[in-house]
Amino acid sequence: MAYWNEHWETMPREELEAYQSEKLVWQVKRCYENVECFRNRMDELGLTPEEIHGIEDLPKLPFSYKKDLRDYYPYGLFAAPMKDIVRIHASSGTTGKRIVAGYTKNDLEVWADGAARVLTSVGLGEGDIIQVSYGYGLFTGGLGLHGGAEKIGATVIPMSSGNTALQIQTMIDLKATALCCTPSYAMYLGEEVQRLGVQDQLSLKAGIFGAEPWSEEMRRQIEAALGIRAYDIYGLTEIIGPGVSGECEYQAGMHVWEDHFIPEIIDPDTLEPLPVGSEGELVFTTITKEGMPMIRYRTRDICRLDPVPCKCGRTHYRMMKPHGRTDDMLIIRGVNVFPSQIEEVLLGFTMGGITPNYQIIVDRVNHTDTFDINVEMSEEFFADDMKSIEKLEGEITAKLRSVLGIGAKVHLVSPKSIARSEGKAKRVIDKRKI
């Protein structure tokens, strides 16, 4: 049984919870002193940091939301001075503006430690060669797994995403023993490996896949196609990035690193905390994070926590795969997309040839998400030539790509051709069966 950090990972619950209480008190105090948004919310509730004595007081605290990151963009939620912020990452917001997260040196340590625990718990370590095929850059996927892989002393191949042929060649030539990417890309790589008949040239033994929902069926297919064991990893930029939780070798839910992130499950309607084991919305409080701490951050992911001790010996609760959202966020090719972002872009074109009626159609073809947007053209715009229509489609496509960070196929369609039910068009059709 290999642990990255045995002391913390196997800490008895009582001791772990005492530590959580101590850190929560510390975090609430410094958030109150340094983060205006949090202080205002506490004041509105008539609550002072002195009234928070431990995790039993967690339900008293106000929630925080993705919208806060936009309202206080870019640095308004940081609790540490800018001189201590050493890294910025970003993710999509609910509208055109991205959200940013700041990390102190210690935050990067905590993050790498979380990812290192996941990598170690699936049997990786020194001597392993890990190909990181998540995108590098502002997206947390690439650098998040990179940090964890370096920490455990593995050899890292910072491939980033794209160029499938080169990905496979690299895996073969450099004898990669593990692969990190989105599960849908792993499916695609697996298919290509089968098509090329090169499975026996691979040295892969494990894959760590996250950033989008996937099923047990997909896991079996990926494992068969690549000849590996496939593990799930979870994280979000607002909390820290990939490595908030991850599966161990038993593939039975993702251990949440509770010495850094306290999970709660709430009823998204009544906002009341639910007993451990119930299904509801996942809420996180970051108790050690310095740069951009989050108190009771509503992830909008629906899942369940399993408190039953795991065979691996870790005492940290396991979260089951999130299988839905309490908002309308879509995850397309690993990228978070909100219909409101698309709507905002389209509204910018309503003077130039389209109506605000649109429909987003997401499907999965050959294990890759397809992303189509039908937009009703305005009657006045049509003028008997192909070029102006093609040009408008091109302009909308380019604008969407720059806002969403992902390509969509835009189709101009006839006015009133998008089906409406009770007068309102259904905005999103997600045909994926995951």
Next chain:
Amino acid sequence: MFATQLSVFVENKTGRLSEILNAFSEHHINIRALSIAENSEFGILRLIVKETERAYDILKREGFIVKKTEVISLPLEDKPGALAKIVDKLSEEGVGIEYLYAFVSPENGANVVFRLDNPEKGGKLFK
């Protein structure tokens, strides 16, 4: 010589063309000439019909995007070089052709329909 053409926006979706044709059939609209420009996403159906106004109203009622476009329709002699003569004349005068298509009518034989970038100047050439 000048003719009014109906230009209809048609999404690349099974059944769109038959919707138009069935509407015409139902209302006894006779199509004289027809051409389609398309890419993988959509097409523009260009039609010359006998009762342009009535056909226009029918398409509108059916919810299509339809525009009336002025084109030039010229009878063509049935011999080699007839079309080349017309096209040469246009190019000599610097009049560009956006598109053209041909059809045969029982009365006039071969006809060619032009959409020109300068319809006024082009029209004068063939008076």
